[in-house]
Amino acid sequence: MDIKQRNQNAIDLTFQNVTVTVQTKQGKKLLLQDVSGICKSSQITAILGSSGAGKTTLLNVLTNRIQNSKKVQVNGKIQANSTEINFRKFSEFGAYVMQDDVLLETMTVRECLQFAANLKVQGDQHEKDKVVQETLKILKLERCQNTLIGGQFVKKGISGGERKRTSIGFELVTNPSVIILDEPTSGLDSFTAYLLISELKRYAINKEKTVVFTIHSPSSDIWQLFDRVMLLIEGQFIYQGKGNQSILNYFSNQGFNCPRLQNPADYLMSIMHQNNKNAQNYPIYFQKYDSLLKPYVEKEIEQGEKFEILSYKFETSFVYQIQQIAKRSLNNVKRNPILFRARIIQAIIMGLIVGLIYFKSEGRSQVVFFKLIVQILIYLSKDGSNHPTSIRDMNDRNGLLFFVCINQLMMSLKPCSVSFPSMRKVFIREDNSKLYSPYAYFFGRLIIEIIPQIISPILYGLIQFYMVGLNDRTVGNVFFYFLCLILNSLLGLSLGYIGGSIFSDVKTAVFMSPLIFVPNALFGGFFKNRKNLASWIRWIEYLFPIKYSFNAIAANEYENTHFIPSPTELLNLEFSKWECVYILLGFIIGLLTISCFCLVCNRKRQQ
Ligand SMILES: Nc1ncnc2c1ncn2[C@@H]1O[C@H](COP(=O)(O)OP(=O)(O)OP(=O)(O)O)[C@@H](O)[C@H]1O
Known part of the structure; x- marks a missing residue:
């Protein structure tokens, strides 16, 4: 693969001035308030925030799943490499793994991936089988590949972690450039969760993919893996940028010091959690973000990948x-x-x-x-x-x-x-x-x-x-x-x-x-x-x-x-x-x- 081809496959997903409003019985509710950001290729971006902060709403906007209606209003621009995208366009290069694992219980893990590969992977049967085998390997699903997924009617089935990985594999098998996941680690033990995120990171780096996910309480091991972090409170960003030490320095400069032995993610969740004490600090977070980080993020968006997206549209007969x-x-x-x-x-x-x-x-x-x-x-x-x-x-x-x-x-x-x-x-x-x-x-x-x-x-x-x-x-x-x-x-x-x-x-x-x-x-x-x-x-x-x-x-x-x-x-x-x-x-x-x-x-x- 030459350099040009490689760059053309890489996608920077950007969103600018996104606002989502819903009409409720109590009046208008703002789910996202004028948020802008960028998720870069070859990186994993983690979106963190307390429950109800608007993480899933943001993913739904990025994947174009929310439409304007009588009750819901969506404004803003979603672009992939500077090309505005819609729902159909996103499905040509992106995949969305939702929180609920919706899989057919009577299929085995391999059959499930094979079904997606047969319908969406270009090439002969040998190539399709190869992609399935590779995905099973990446997601460590080889051992359970012939086990039924199971559920309400078919009792014996795979474990929760295997189920989650099958769900991800179902989307990965189609080789999307952008993969968006809503809480991929929910229900997994900390070690399995770590393995999953490190596999996603390896996948992002090796194949130049853009991986974006929401996560609730990452362990300190997982925390180290994040390339980019977005912190959300009440539908607004309070941080967006590099993960790890950069984020701790940023909050430390504002007087919020993470204790040395505490998991940084836990500390950040504790200062974001919705309670009266934290709520007093929210204006400070928002004001600092607007003055210190927002201009920088806008610049990053401007500098994002500009290559035209290669169309992956492939349909079987x-x-x-x-x-x-x-x-x-x-x-x-x-x-x-x-x-x-x-x-x-x-x-x-x-x-x-x-x-x-x-x-x-x-x-x-x-x-x-x-x-x-x-x-x-x-x-x-x-x-x-x-x-x-x-x-x-x-x-x-x-x-x-x-x-x-x-x-x-x-x-x-x-x-x-x-x-x-x-x-x-x-x-x-x-x-x-x-x-x-x-x-x-x-x-x-x-x-x-x-x-x-x-x-x-x-x-x-x-x-x-x-x-x-x-x-x-x-x-x-x-x-x-x-x-x-x-x-x-x-x-x-x-x-x-x-x-x-x-x-x-x-x-x-x-x-x-x-x-x-x-x-x-x-x-x-x-x-x-x-x-x-x-x-x-x-x-x-x-x-x-x-x-x-x-x-x-x-x-x-x-x-x-x-x-x-x-x-x-x-x-x-x-x-x-x-x-x-x-x-x-x-x-x-x-x-x-x-x-x-x-x-x-x-x-x-x-x-
Ligand atoms: N259609 C809707 N009508 C009214 N309120 C909504 C609607 N969709 C979402 N909300 C509200 O918007 C807020 C953000 O929801 P969202 O699902 O994005 O949160 P979240 O950060 O993903 O939370 P969690 O971590 O618990 O999944 C919540 O308070 C939710 O109740």
Whole structure:
């Protein structure tokens, strides 16, 4: 690498006159007050301050995660090598490791880094693997590389420190020029914390990276490592410049002497801590900073790196992204199969319950369940034996058909409505890191989640179809019945996706699902005959897809029936069974498209 290339990869991150104001019930609150500074390449910059001083807010501003809104106002200039940057630009060269480690618990440490590398590292698979191996080595994660991350559902997992390092590795693997970390040492013992910060320092020096982090109470060993320190009180700087002895000299000149045997960081935290005694000194700190350090910092900003930033923008193909997400989703199902198993068990139990309740009612086929497979194989056709024999039988049949429709819808609606919210944090984090397109995420997950929604209705149907004795006059009738079950299940999936992509948390999504389900059931054409609906409200029934499911399944059941009165006329079935299939397919595609757009529009910047 020549000198010019090396300098072009180095980024000085500067911020000038940054002010952040939020509107609260009590009035306007200043989170950051006209702060300016520089974080230099090949250095580690530590931001210290008491709780609530504005450290995280500053990192959010540097990474462009805070946007102007009705409640929040952000002013100031953020630049990388004198080029003003926005959220998208930052993601091309920078990475942000938030305080919470948002990782997918069913992945191993290596898989987690590999996922990020596959999607964001340029080159062939060998190069991607090499970067992963190097990152595992830098962060001392080799020993636990094949251990599952673990969490709520997958109990056995890596330790807190390994988790933190995996989180950092997930961002480092993409080789960012600027890496910003919010409290990377929280939850780590002092020695692990020291190892981590020294690795970050080595990384900054060896690879000319800009490393910025907030830290609460660094040990004296860690304190020695800081190249640059920023001290914040109430959203204002009281110090910015070299670490170690320089900072102690600065405060000593103001009459604040750190006792010889005390950890300098602890001493500084004690004089910054918000209490009445310290508060009297705040004006002195601010005034000294403004007169002694601010002009010097402004000069440093002016002298900062001016090279144009090399664009690292690299995106894998849409199909490759879908492949990677689908592969991960499949692994997720394999390693945490509880939802999949629950869906299958639910189908078997519900199939048996329905089969037993409606078992071989009056005049129905006497074919028993175990003959089912043979029945289908020999394409058995029966001559009208499955048609209703009485009004009572017809009512039973209608009830069964309607129940089957709403049951299938409900069985897939609920699990699918929590599918996006349960992974939302992971998605938001990865989306913020611009690992993939949100559309690829949607389709990658859909491809895998659709599988149980097809297997389950088939199982359900296989169990109850012949137990009950539905219309098996032709093979076409039998298959159409199964097609209806699958379409209902996919309808539930798409309705669930709508809820899950609008509502960001699991509880709200589950709570709102009856709002989707109940009107569908009421306007489905069974509980209330459509002819009896008031004319002003009748049009609404067309908006609820269960109407078409019931129409299709009933039209199939009563096809060529000789029964009088005609069940199709009594039910006022409006459409032919195939017309209903096309309408249902339209609904499913339409709802999936809407939910995809909702997911895209509902993204936010992680703070
Ligand atoms: N959206 C908001 N609305 C109102 N107040 C806010 C908002 N965001 C942050 N604050 C307040 O701004 C102050 C600074 O918050 P910030 O999270 O930056 O502090 P911090 O220094 O990182 O604290 P800690 O070390 O405890 O994480 C806090 O008093 C916080 O309550």
